[in-house]
Amino acid sequence: MTVQENTSRHHIERLLRDNEDGILDRWVQISNEPLLGRVNESETRRELHEIYRVLLQSLSRPEAASELRGLLAELSRNRARQGFTPSETAVSVYGLKEAVYELIGAEQEGDEQALRGFIWLSRTIDGLGLYTFEAYSAARDKIISDQTEQLLELSTPVVKLWEGIVSVPLVGTLDSARTQVVMEKLLQTLVDTGSEYAVIDITGVPAVDTQVAQHLLKTVMAARLMGAHCVISGIRPQIAHTIVTLGIEFGDIVTKATLADALAYALRKSGVEVVNKRRTRLAIRAEEA
Amino acid sequence: MDRVPILKISDILLVSIQGDLDDHAVLTLQEDLADRVVATGALGVIIDITAVEIVDSFVGRMLSTIAGMARMLDAETIVVGMRPAVAITLVELGLSLGGLRTALDLEKGIALLSRPGPEPAVTDDMSPVGQ
Numbered sequence: 001m002t003v004q005e006n007t008s009r010h011h012i013e014r015l016l017r018d019n020e021d022g023i024l025d026r027w028v029q030i031s032n033e034p035l036l037g038r039v040n041e042s043e044t045r046r047e048l049h050e051i052y053r054v055l056l057q058s059l060s061r062p063e064a065a066s067e068l069r070g071l072l073a074e075l076s077r078n079r080a081r082q083g084f085t086p087s088e089t090a091v092s093v094y095g096l097k098e099a100v101y102e103l104i105g106a107e108q109e110g111d112e113q114a115l116r117g118f119i120w121l122s123r124t125i126d127g128l129g130l131y132t133f134e135a136y137s138a139a140r141d142k143i144i145s146d147q148t149e150q151l152l153e154l155s156t157p158v159v160k161l162w163e164g165i166v167s168v169p170l171v172g173t174l175d176s177a178r179t180q181v182v183m184e185k186l187l188q189t190l191v192d193t194g195s196e197y198a199v200i201d202i203t204g205v206p207a208v209d210t211q212v213a214q215h216l217l218k219t220v221m222a223a224r225l226m227g228a229h230c231v232i233s234g235i236r237p238q239i240a241h242t243i244v245t246l247g248i249e250f251g252d253i254v255t256k257a258t259l260a261d262a263l264a265y266a267l268r269k270s271g272v273e274v275v276n277k278r279r280t281r282l283a284i285r286a287e288e289a
Numbered sequence: 290m291d292r293v294p295i296l297k298i299s300d301i302l303l304v305s306i307q308g309d310l311d312d313h314a315v316l317t318l319q320e321d322l323a324d325r326v327v328a329t330g331a332l333g334v335i336i337d338i339t340a341v342e343i344v345d346s347f348v349g350r351m352l353s354t355i356a357g358m359a360r361m362l363d364a365e366t367i368v369v370g371m372r373p374a375v376a377i378t379l380v381e382l383g384l385s386l387g388g389l390r391t392a393l394d395l396e397k398g399i400a401l402l403s404r405p406g407p408e409p410a411v412t413d414d415m416s417p418v419g420q
Contacts, residue, residue: 225386226393227398
């Protein structure tokens with residue numbers, strides 16, 4: 001049995017070595033078929049040729065297996081980044097089976113040794129295919145987690161509006177993780193700048209439910225504990241309606257319709273007077289009199 | 290930590306808590322503070338918790354208790370310098386410390402005391418007092 005296996009292995013290895021160009025051509029063709037010209041053919045050929053070369057090496061030398069895995073991982077990473085589906089990626093590997101099978105079918109009809117060798121090769125390629133898929137999904141996960149992180153960083157600018165007044169313009173849906181980040185950043189800014197007023201602007205928040213309201217209330221309470229005052233602004237009519245319908249109590253928290261109103265409120269409370277310099281004729285005459 | 294020092298600056302008592310308190314130190318501080326308020330006839334108590342990094346519900350309650358006691362003795366309590374992490378913890382614990390006034394730092398705390406203020410900032414409509 002072992003002798004037989006060995007001869008079939010050698011047979012298929014010889015086959016792969018002798019027909020390198022033919023198999024490679026067919027392989028590239030099969031791999032590119034579902035991609036519909038979204039990748040450069042010469043690029044694919046280069047990648048697959050490299051894989052083919054290392055695969056041949058790894059058949060005789062097991063040490064080359066790790067190099068082969070590295071190449072496959074790189075291939076799937078690239079595919080994942082370019083937005084290809086898992087099956088489009090897997091076809092790049094399984095296409096080799098198809099190419100070899102066509103060759104065997106054409107050349108040696110019913111040759112038992114060739115078929116046995118093909119089954120052995122097929123098993124090897126299956127393993128490689130599975131590995132490709134694992135690498136693909138790992139690459140996808142990495143992309144997703146990177147994006148989540150970037151989103152968290154993006155979402156929390158704390159802006160200074162005036163001496164002693166800071167503002168957080170919230171954009172997007174609020175969940176627990178984001179609120180946590182916003183809350184910590186806002187409170188830290190209050191400490192760092194010594195600001196007594198914070199305006200939380202929710203113009204960019206698409207919907208407010210009990211959960212979001214809860215998060216907002218917690219932030220306001222925490223700011224109060226530190227000795228700062230919070231104003232919530234940017235409440236759109238629909239949101240005001242939702243909040244009232246849901247029966248959410250904002251209690252004694254100051255809310256304003258727009259950021260401008262909130263700023264005016266905070267300025268007034270911190271003792272800053274805003275004067276319109278363009279005076280009416282009536283006022284000037286009154287002064288002169 | 291055995292005893293938290295209580296400093297007197299004109300008619301204000303200043304308690305600066307350094308590091309994290311155990312339950313025994315908390316109880317001692319409450320008693321000491323009540324004694325000192327009576328002895329000095331202080332009008333205000335400022336508790337500086339800038340250096341406190343970890344709080345539990347016991348410490349949170351201590352702040353409320355001290356404020357309550359001081360009010361009985363006609364002194365107002367202001368907690369200053371609370372760290373963000375501490376504030377978040379207290380909110381998560383559900384302790385809103387009603388009736389307690391807070392300020393960002395010692396300077397603002399003293400300024401708050403020197404202004405006449407009828408009601409505590411935490412429960413009013415957060416208008417700064419004395420406007």
